[in-house]
Amino acid sequence: MIEAVISTLIGALTAMVPLVLTSVGAVVSERAGVVNIGYEGILLMSAFFGAIFAEITGSPWIGLLGGAFIGMLLGMLHGFITVYLKGDHVIPGIGVNLLALGVVAFGIPAYWGTAGQHQVPTNFRVTPIINTPYGSLSPMVLVTIAIAILTHWVLFRTPLGLRIRAVGENPEAADALGINVERYRFLATVYGATLAGLGGAFMSVDWLGTVTKQLSAGRGFIALANMVFSGWNPLRALLGGFIFGFFDNLSVWVRTNPEVQRIIPWQFVATLPYLVTLIIVAGIIGKVRPPKADGKPYKRE
Amino acid sequence: MRVDIKGFAKPLVESLIAIVIGIVVGGIILAFSGYSPVKAYVALFDGAVGSKYGWAMTLSAATPIILTALTFGIGARTGLFNIGGEGTVYFGAIAAILLTNLWGNILMGLLGGIIAGIAWMAIPAFLKVLRGVNEVVSTIMLNWMAYFIALYIVLQKIPNPEDPNKTIAVPASARFPIIMKGSELSWAFAISVIAALITYYILWHTELGYELRVSGYNERAARYGGINPKKAVIWSFLLGGIMSGLAGATEVMGRPPSYAISQGMANIYGYGFDGIGVSLVGRNHPLGIIFSGIFFGMLKAGATAMQIEAGVPLEMVRMVQGVIVVAVAVPGLLDLLKRVVRK
Numbered sequence: 001m002i003e004a005v006i007s008t009l010i011g012a013l014t015a016m017v018p019l020v021l022t023s024v025g026a027v028v029s030e031r032a033g034v035v036n037i038g039y040e041g042i043l044l045m046s047a048f049f050g051a052i053f054a055e056i057t058g059s060p061w062i063g064l065l066g067g068a069f070i071g072m073l074l075g076m077l078h079g080f081i082t083v084y085l086k087g088d089h090v091i092p093g094i095g096v097n098l099l100a101l102g103v104v105a106f107g108i109p110a111y112w113g114t115a116g117q118h119q120v121p122t123n124f125r126v127t128p129i130i131n132t133p134y135g136s137l138s139p140m141v142l143v144t145i146a147i148a149i150l151t152h153w154v155l156f157r158t159p160l161g162l163r164i165r166a167v168g169e170n171p172e173a174a175d176a177l178g179i180n181v182e183r184y185r186f187l188a189t190v191y192g193a194t195l196a197g198l199g200g201a202f203m204s205v206d207w208l209g210t211v212t213k214q215l216s217a218g219r220g221f222i223a224l225a226n227m228v229f230s231g232w233n234p235l236r237a238l239l240g241g242f243i244f245g246f247f248d249n250l251s252v253w254v255r256t257n258p259e260v261q262r263i264i265p266w267q268f269v270a271t272l273p274y275l276v277t278l279i280i281v282a283g284i285i286g287k288v289r290p291p292k293a294d295g296k297p298y299k300r301e
Numbered sequence: 302m303r304v305d306i307k308g309f310a311k312p313l314v315e316s317l318i319a320i321v322i323g324i325v326v327g328g329i330i331l332a333f334s335g336y337s338p339v340k341a342y343v344a345l346f347d348g349a350v351g352s353k354y355g356w357a358m359t360l361s362a363a364t365p366i367i368l369t370a371l372t373f374g375i376g377a378r379t380g381l382f383n384i385g386g387e388g389t390v391y392f393g394a395i396a397a398i399l400l401t402n403l404w405g406n407i408l409m410g411l412l413g414g415i416i417a418g419i420a421w422m423a424i425p426a427f428l429k430v431l432r433g434v435n436e437v438v439s440t441i442m443l444n445w446m447a448y449f450i451a452l453y454i455v456l457q458k459i460p461n462p463e464d465p466n467k468t469i470a471v472p473a474s475a476r477f478p479i480i481m482k483g484s485e486l487s488w489a490f491a492i493s494v495i496a497a498l499i500t501y502y503i504l505w506h507t508e509l510g511y512e513l514r515v516s517g518y519n520e521r522a523a524r525y526g527g528i529n530p531k532k533a534v535i536w537s538f539l540l541g542g543i544m545s546g547l548a549g550a551t552e553v554m555g556r557p558p559s560y561a562i563s564q565g566m567a568n569i570y571g572y573g574f575d576g577i578g579v580s581l582v583g584r585n586h587p588l589g590i591i592f593s594g595i596f597f598g599m600l601k602a603g604a605t606a607m608q609i610e611a612g613v614p615l616e617m618v619r620m621v622q623g624v625i626v627v628a629v630a631v632p633g634l635l636d637l638l639k640r641v642v643r644k
Contacts, residue, residue: 037437063386081630085637090382090437091581091630098578101571105616110334221441227440267453274442278477280434281439 008246009135011253014137016205016245017144018043019200021222022149023230023237031155031232032188033168035295036078038093040220041100042193043200044213046070048104050201052111054261055121060126063205064140064198071197079189081136083182086297097220105213118211126206137200138206145238147195150161164188168291171298194276196220199278208252218274220246225277231288243280304401312584315634316593318601319582323625324342330620331613343613348606355606357484361556363598365390367493368548369576370583371500372541372588376436377461377585378504379537385425386545387573388447392417393549394569395564396453397561401475401554409473411547411603413490414549418546419539419619421447426538430531454556455562468505470561477555491553494542494591501587503540548572555599571619575601578622597622 022039029036040147047066054063074096116127128136135182155161166174175181203219204211226244230236254260254269319531328338349359354594362567369386376383393414400413459468477487502509523530525599552569553560562569579597583589600622604615631637 042443063421077627081627081632085632087630092380092627093576094384094581095623095630097623098574098626099620101574102616102618102620102623104618106330106334106614109614109616110336218441218445221438225438225442228435265453265457267449267456270449271446276427276443277441278434278442282434284369284429 003134006132008249010135010137011249012188012242012246013141014135015141015249015252016241016246017202017207018196018219019223019226019244019248020144020148020241021199022196022220023226023241024151024234026153026196026227027192027230027234027237028234029189029192030227030294031168031291032164032185033291033296033298034079034082034189034192035292036075036082036090036093036192038074038078038096038190038279039088039193039196039223040216041093041097042071042196042201043216043220044100044104044257045201046197047073048107049213050197051124051204053201053290054124054205058124060124060205063124064126064201067205067277068194068198068202071200073192074197075193076186076188078193079186081230082297083185083189086299089295089297090290100216102214104211104215108211108213111145116212118149118223120204120209120211122209123137123265124205125170125209127280138202139299140202140206144299148234148238148241155234156174165291167298168293171293175298185298187273196223199287222248222273222277223279228288228290230286244273244277247276255277305575311421313469313534316582316584316589318634318638319625319628319629319631321351322628323621323623327617327621328625331617336611336613341607341613342615344613345600345603345607347603353481354484357486357600357601358605359515359595359601360490361501361598362601363486364490364493365548365552365572366575366579366597366601367403367590367594368544368551370543370594371496371587372573373439373577373578373580373584374587374590375500375504375513375541375544377538377580378517379430379513379533380520381534381537383422383425383436383440383538383541384437384577385422385443385538385573386541386548386576387571388440388444388451388568389418390549390572391447391451392421392568393546394553395451395459395549395552396546397553397642398471399458401471402469405472405474407475407477407554410444410471410550411597413544413546413549414546416546418542418544418548420542420546422538422542426535429534429538441589444548451566455640456567459562461561466564467559467561470475470559471554472577475554476560477551479557485556487555487557489551492551492555496547497587497594498592500544500569502542504587509536522554544574545576550578561631575622578626581626 011230046177049070053066054060078092084091110120110254129139131136163179166186167181172199205243226240229240314596323364331338349355372386396413396417399408401410403584425436425439428439429436461467479491513526513533516530520530579594583593600618604618605612608615
């Protein structure tokens with residue numbers, strides 16, 4: 001019994017990492033007024049490149065940073081189109097998601113010569129900080145919790161956070177106060193995408209240890225749902241990420257467990273994270289309010 | 302009738318620029334990956350349009366993605382980002398197989414696709430209307446649920462007892478006649494063109510279409526004009542569901558040789574995602590979608606030739622599609638390019 005509790009807890013904490021990192025990033029981006037639905041693609045591409053960086057350098061940490069770097073580049077692309085060119089916020093995100101499908105589906109056979117899947121060698125994985133017979137805990141779990149808390153503190157307790165929230169609530173007023181709306185929005189977008197990139201690389205070089213074209217498996221969108229669930233609050237996104245992480249871990253676990261598969265078809269359990277996401281989002285809409293200028297391009301009059 | 306040439310020309314040119322950017326960036330990535338971009342593209346376009354057979358393959362590849370593009374396009378015209386085409390295709394295909402095995406004719410198969418499409422798309426429609434759930438999140442979650450549910454049905458409920466690599470097949474009496482012998486092109490292609498023309502008629506020549514477009518253009522103005530935006534949302538999803546349901550149905554009824562769903566749903570996977578790109582490049586206009594659908598069909602049909610002749614993984618075309626869509630998202634691409642050129 002106690003083993004089951006420990007292994008479930010560790011599993012949920014691990015699965016939480018990409019969801020929380022992406023959600024916290026999305027919170028900052030949307031608090032500044034920029035909607036980005038391209039996180040799914042960012043997770044996927046940074047997982048792919050993160051694995052490559054890790055294998056080239058032999059260091060999982062450089063793999064993680066490399067993933068964050070890819071996220072940063074994609075965030076700059078999104079920020080450039082939405083903030084500086086005043087483009088639609090949704091379409092570039094769709095584009096990045098489609099691009100990721102292509103890059104990874106093309107990249108896996110082109111780079112590793114294998115069809116559809118690449119296994120990251122275990123010596124390129126991050127060394128766990130806690131090892132139990134029922135699972136091991138990655139230091140990235142602590143990093144994720146720290147990032148969520150720190151982001152919360154900056155967002156709600158510092159002048160920087162106040163400015164970020166101001167450009168998302170009322171860009172006209174912020175502009176009148178001399179705040180550079182475009183710069184804050186751009187940097188917030190880049191921050192969000194960088195965190196997602198870190199989360200993506202975590203999936204390939206630490207948690208799942210594999211690269212496939214379905215690796216992100218909707219987690220970018222579950223993270224967006226978690227952001228709504230949190231009411232655009234990083235600490236609540238941490239809590240929500242743990243709940244979603246539990247179901248995420250459950251579905252990953254069931255898929256590799258023949259005992260359970262004999263009782264219930266694994267496909268049904270696999271739908272759970274998505275079903276839970278839908279139910280939670282449908283249940284809390286109307287109770288939370290997004291930032292006022294969220295998703296609206298700001299043009300100086 | 303006054304034709305607004307300037308109004309048509311600009312989006313057309315911008316779509317063409319986006320396509321060129323996609324092809325160029327794809328070429329750069331090819332070169333970096335150690336392939337010859339010229340050899341790859343020559344093989345691709347030669348395979349797609351270099352012969353009658355190539356054209357047949359191009360048009361058959363265009364069939365499902367024109368239909369799934371209509372799903373996204375109808376949504377976009379109503380102000381919705383309906384990304385649920387992907388999951389709907391699976392159920393359209395499954396329903397067509399089931400119904401044609403009960404009654405062996407084409408109409409029953411199409412009806413199956415339509416009913417399945419309406420039923421599955423009703424979920425995000427009602428979640429949106431009743432609970433205000435953002436359709437981007439709901440349709441993506443439903444796509445993943447559809448994937449696993451459909452996989453269960455394909456593996457457990459309708460496997461082919463004689464061939465473990467596919468499901469039971471559509472009976473011969475319910476298959477679309479082949480247009481060109483030896484190719485995959487059947488009269489199913491006509492279904493997608495007719496669907497696009499009907500969509501055009503509905504959107505621009507009926508009261509319902511007017512209401513859909515007005516609520517997409519400006520919800521507040523629509524409400525002021527006595528239009529119920531909730532009605533528009535529901536109709537938009539249901540019409541979209543019909544299109545993707547048909548995509549699945551025509552795929553199993555009109556695409557030789559299998560007339561079934563193959564292992565891992567490989568032959569019905571990805572059309573919903575392709576459709577988004579097709580619709581955006583076609584500027585979410587049904588007539589534009591026919592042409593961009595044929596262009597994307599070209600990429601898909603030529604990809605196989607490219608893989609065989611230039612050894613380039615055929616997934617490369619997905620990457621080109623992605624770049625094209627990102628380029629489409631850049632507002633005023635034409636003006637931007639002019640400014641750069643002038644400097």
